[in-house]
Amino acid sequence: MSAVDQPVEMRGGLGDWLRERASHAVSEFTAATALVVLFIVLSFASPHFLTADNLFNIGSQTAVIAIIAAAQTMVIITKGIDLSVGSVAALAGVVGAMVVRDLGFSVWAATAVAIAVGAVAGLVNGLLVTAARIPPFIATLGTMSAGRGLVFIITGAVGVYGLPKSFQILGNGQLLGIPFAVVLTAVVAVGMAFLLSQTRFGQYTYAMGSNLEAARRSGIPVGRHLAAVYVLAGMLVGLGGMIAASRVNSGQPNYGISLELDVIAAAVIGGASLFGGQGRIVGTIIGAFLIALVRNGAVLLDISIHYQQVIVGVIIWAAVYFDQYRRRRLESRG
Template identity: 80%
Template sequence: MTELRAHAVEWMRERIAVAVSEFTAATALVVLFTALCFASPHFLTADNLFNIGSQTAVIAVIAVAQTIVIITKGIDLSVGSVAALSGVMGAIVVRDLGFSVWTAALVAIAVGTLAGLANGALVAFARLPPFIATLGMMSVGRGLVFIVTGAVGVYSLPKSFQLIGNGVIGGIPFAVVVTAIVALAAGYLLSESRFGQHVYAMGSNLEAARRAGVPVRRNLIAVYALAGSLVGLGGMIAASRVSSGQPNYGIGLELDVIAAAVIGGASLFGGQGRIAGTLIGAFLIALVRNGSVLLGINIHYQQVIVGLIIWAAVYFDQYRRRRLETRV
């Protein structure tokens, strides 16, 4: 009975923590959106809102991948490099091999999945800390994209290549539709499937999950492979937006997606996070980037702002945990 009560208390504590994080992030989002409406006459224009939607889509898709990894108490620092490599490979198969944009998307997803499998194998079998495993992949991925392109962007792509990043369905950016599908699928996977239960269990207590019969190694590989596939998709959306494969794309992207996940309630201590919160965080980061451009804020200051947001989000995560431990 005491053990059941302890589990119930822990479950309630996590639910409250997630709800508080999501409410705080949503409030900040509304405040920032309102402030930008007054601060810039260009903010509410159709072109700018379309741009925000497409920009949010890239951050959101990759932030969903990061969230799944963070829930397992891991981290993926290779998302920027893998996204760049995936987008470049998608662009190359269209320009040089004449494949369709849909085939290019599959190639980009496959490249991301392979990188994710490598990350997962390093974490699960080589027992490298996720930080080290993905830091190495960050360097490998960036090196490969420079080798493949000769450090030159992939241009001269057909107009059809822009469909995924700039296309519209019923007035809604196609990238936003893709993001909604990804978010719904990932949310269902985490909340309704046995795999999702295992992901949360591993993040809460890896050793306890292993003793309970959870196939930890297999699940870790699946988590990083799934994350990699989403990063590949995000890289393809980003390449499609600018109709080119850019070897320098994604430098610093890991900061944006980690910030989006943490702002939305994912805990860097593992076992906690929801896709809905991540979407709120992604939209908030996209608004910060977009608003900074509209207001003429230097890009270097934007990096400072994102860094401060990460500090604040992690501090708040620690603070709420301490408060809940004393109250619940």
């Protein structure tokens, strides 16, 4: 078996692999424990928390964060970052809403269009990072600004309204009593987990994040693969943007401002390392639920949105500090 064919975690030896697996488990257990504690606290703090309507709302809200955070996790594993997710989600949602209202597209056809919009944005990011060799932070920062500008240009900074009731199926519909957005999230989570853990695509992704030069020397087409990662991430962002538009039955040009903070926080809380090479979808989903509970609980307890931003910022600090601490422990044991 060649170095490329081996699972990335196994390349440093069985001991390193076991320590890495234990590290992931600790991160995910810590996040899950925090999630359970927060759920219990909110249950006592607000009489509205455990209502069916609120839990349905949490499920739909988490779906958007989780799907886009799954995209962000994949990018972070490659040692990249995508700051454009909020703008691209808004652009995809607005375009999806416009083709339904103005061109008579079905919600499913509009969803395909929204995913295509995300794919194009992802391709732009991928080409800027690989062909133009612009650092991911700067490349996606530019896309964030350009994307938001495009949203305002095509909408005239006015929301897209007048949509049929069927447009709400993605964000507010149910399948066998389960929010349809949650079903979509489960499908995306399972698919992404399989892709990253059981396929050559996933092995290449982890290998590039662990050591880009070693991956290149192993024969991995790093430029083409990295571009593919950004395209796939963009597609998921497009889907998330369409779900978000469906939830409010309109395309909102202001949607997604600061969304990148929530999805980065969800990924890092779940164990993804900003240093690359580490991260799992199961942890990201736990992180997404935690962020959604923080946002929902803040609204129920009438906490200002400005304080919500402070809370999310502190969570990011804590998660990154824990990641650094975890990495130092692994290095010292190695």
